[in-house]
Amino acid sequence: MAPAQRSQPKHTTTRPDSVRAPPISATKITKSASTSRSKLNTRSLNTDSKPKPKRRPVRPFKMPAQPSSSQAQPSSSSSTPAMTPPPRRLSILEALPVELIEDIFLYALNPNLPRASLPIAAAVSSERIYRVFILLAFWEDNADHREDPVGPAIKKILSPVDYDHVGKLSWQRRSKLQAQIFACKWCTMDRILKQVPTLMALNIRRNWLDAGIKMEPEDRAALERFMKREDDSTLSFRGTGPILFHFAKLTGLPRSEVKRLDPRPFHTYEMRLTPMAEVEIASETSRIINTFPVLSLCAVPDKILRGRKNGFTAEDVAFLEMLRITSSNFMHSGAKTSPCSDTYINRVTLHEGVKNAINTQNFNALISLLKFDEFVFRFREANQGLPVFYTIPSEHFVLLTRVGRENPSLNHAFFEALLRTSAESVPAASPEIIQWAVDNVRHAQRDKSVYAQINGRFARWLSDFMVRLPDQVDFTRHDPKLQLFTCGKLNINDVEGCGFYEAVLLNSKREPFGNWTAESPFFKKNPWVERAGTASLSR
Numbered sequence: 447m448a449p450a451q452r453s454q455p456k457h458t459t460t461r462p463d464s465v466r467a468p469p470i471s472a473t474k475i476t477k478s479a480s481t482s483r484s485k486l487n488t489r490s491l492n493t494d495s496k497p498k499p500k501r502r503p504v505r506p507f508k509m510p511a512q513p514s515s516s517q518a519q520p521s522s523s524s525s526t527p528a529m530t531p532p533p534r535r536l537s538i539l540e541a542l543p544v545e546l547i548e549d550i551f552l553y554a555l556n557p558n559l560p561r562a563s564l565p566i567a568a569a570v571s572s573e574r575i576y577r578v579f580i581l582l583a584f585w586e587d588n589a590d591h592r593e594d595p596v597g598p599a600i601k602k603i604l605s606p607v608d609y610d611h612v613g614k615l616s617w618q619r620r621s622k623l624q625a626q627i628f629a630c631k632w633c634t635m636d637r638i639l640k641q642v643p644t645l646m647a648l649n650i651r652r653n654w655l656d657a658g659i660k661m662e663p664e665d666r667a668a669l670e671r672f673m674k675r676e677d678d679s680t681l682s683f684r685g686t687g688p689i690l691f692h693f694a695k696l697t698g699l700p701r702s703e704v705k706r707l708d709p710r711p712f713h714t715y716e717m718r719l720t721p722m723a724e725v726e727i728a729s730e731t732s733r734i735i736n737t738f739p740v741l742s743l744c745a746v747p748d749k750i751l752r753g754r755k756n757g758f759t760a761e762d763v764a765f766l767e768m769l770r771i772t773s774s775n776f777m778h779s780g781a782k783t784s785p786c787s788d789t790y791i792n793r794v795t796l797h798e799g800v801k802n803a804i805n806t807q808n809f810n811a812l813i814s815l816l817k818f819d820e821f822v823f824r825f826r827e828a829n830q831g832l833p834v835f836y837t838i839p840s841e842h843f844v845l846l847t848r849v850g851r852e853n854p855s856l857n858h859a860f861f862e863a864l865l866r867t868s869a870e871s872v873p874a875a876s877p878e879i880i881q882w883a884v885d886n887v888r889h890a891q892r893d894k895s896v897y898a899q900i901n902g903r904f905a906r907w908l909s910d911f912m913v914r915l916p917d918q919v920d921f922t923r924h925d926p927k928l929q930l931f932t933c934g935k936l937n938i939n940d941v942e943g944c945g946f947y948e949a950v951l952l953n954s955k956r957e958p959f960g961n962w963t964a965e966s967p968f969f970k971k972n973p974w975v976e977r978a979g980t981a982s983l984s985r
Contacts, residue, residue, distance in 0.1 A: 477485040484903045515816040540565040552607045557626040579605050580641045583623040586742035587614035588692045598658040621744035628747045635765040642722055642772055649725045649738045654717055659685035678974045681719045692736050721974035724774040735783050739774035751799045757806030766814050767968045776963035777819050777933050784831040791822045807850050816867040817963050832928040835950050840873040847882040869930040874915040883909045900954050901906055907949040934962030
């Protein structure tokens with residue numbers, strides 16, 4: 447039978463909810479209720495007085511529960527620091543000695559391998575590894591290793607890589623490797639520039655010294671001094687030897703067939719050097735000239751051509767000029783043969799960089815981009831030495847009339863640079879160009895300074911030239927050799943060229959414009975001869 451419920455007294459004091467005790471078990475409630483009821487009945491029998499309100503009985507103490515094993519331990523957050531996870535175990539590759547990781551890295555020739563893990567990156571991130579990657583990527587080995595094995599001097603230069611095992615890289619593989627290197631943070635102008643003398647030594651070794659060319663003792667001594675960077679007063683060397691492999695390669699015939707057709711045991715050669723730029727070897731016997739750029743540049747990265755959002759820094763322009771000169775993308779003044787370029791340039795990206803240079807008024811970046819673009823376009827290998835009609839986007843001229851008007855002399859220099867690149871690209875019916883010319887003529891009438899008068903004469907000639915421009919374009923499109931300018935050089939033998947000289951240059955006491963692709967501050971800032979102590983490159 448269930449126990450009767452105990453009635454609550456009228457005058458009771460309830461505990462607040464915030465301190466109300468938790469409920470007691472059913473057994474304890476029954477026992478407590480029975481005891482209280484018996485005491486109340488006894489008191490009511492002994493006295494007839496009105497019962498006084500009784501205090502609510504106190505809940506009996508509850509024995510504390512034994513803490514669990516997890517609760518018995520002290521809090522880790524209060525007494526001990528947080529436990530760090532155990533270190534990750536190294537993989538089989540990461541646990542190898544550094545020398546073996548370097549060998550694997552050089553065999554794979556994958557610059558993305560260091561991104562796999564920090565231990566691998568630490569093992570292969572060294573200057574000697576960067577050096578080997580640059581040499582393998584930018585040196586073009588033209589020889590056939592089966593017929594022309596690599597000499598010990600070249601193997602020593604390319605150490606620690608085993609060049610016999612790696613072998614010469616194809617153009618496609620070098621192009622991919624160059625793109626990967628340019629994308630690396632460690633690829634800087636200084637690191638590439640530091641290897642330019644070594645790259646030149648590799649070309650001299652492979653295509654001249656190791657090819658069996660015999661020289662007179664004085665020529666040999668002069669070449670040794672040059673390769674040690676002690677003396678560059680002698681840049682032309684003569685020698686005799688068998689038909690060179692790179693000349694035989696031009697015929698497209700096997701070496702044995704070339705020797706059968708030309709059984710002469712000795713040929714006479716001349717090697718002409720352009721320090722930090724190229725090695726040129728001419729066969730006086732067969733009248734063939736081969737040019738070997740110091741830096742065999744497959745393609746120019748878009749990020750270098752486009753520039754930054756805020757324009758080109760001085761370092762960006764220096765990097766661009768270094769790539770242009772060391773890859774031999776320029777024409778020698780008085781060159782006897784038509785040059786050739788196998789460097790790829792994204793012209794859309796390059797002319798985005800031209801707009802960037804105009805908007806930020808960076809003259810050095812502008813002319814460097816224009817020189818690079820014209821040379822590669824005119825003398826790319828696919829043209830096979832034939833002249834091509836070269837133009838640039840006409841909007842460059844229009845953009846220039848809107849930028850830099852507050853500085854007439856600089857604005858004139860920009861316009862003149864665009865004109866020397868391609869005069870036939872001037873928009874003949876552009877109202878902006880006409881207004882720009884009129885403004886410069888009026889400015890020359892008010893200002894008698896030298897710069898104002900030069901601008902005025904140029905503007906007058908430009909106004910007349912725009913009238914004859916449609917006929918000039920039609921004429922030179924059929925005969926590109928008669929364009930007003932080629933590589934910055936004025937075609938003074940043409941009627942238009944003669945008129946430009948008389949109207950603009952002669953009255954200003956300026957010489958006719960010559961080839962400007964060979965002009966670069968790179969040569970002055972990076973001389974071949976250095977102070978004593980430079981390591982030898984001939985060993």
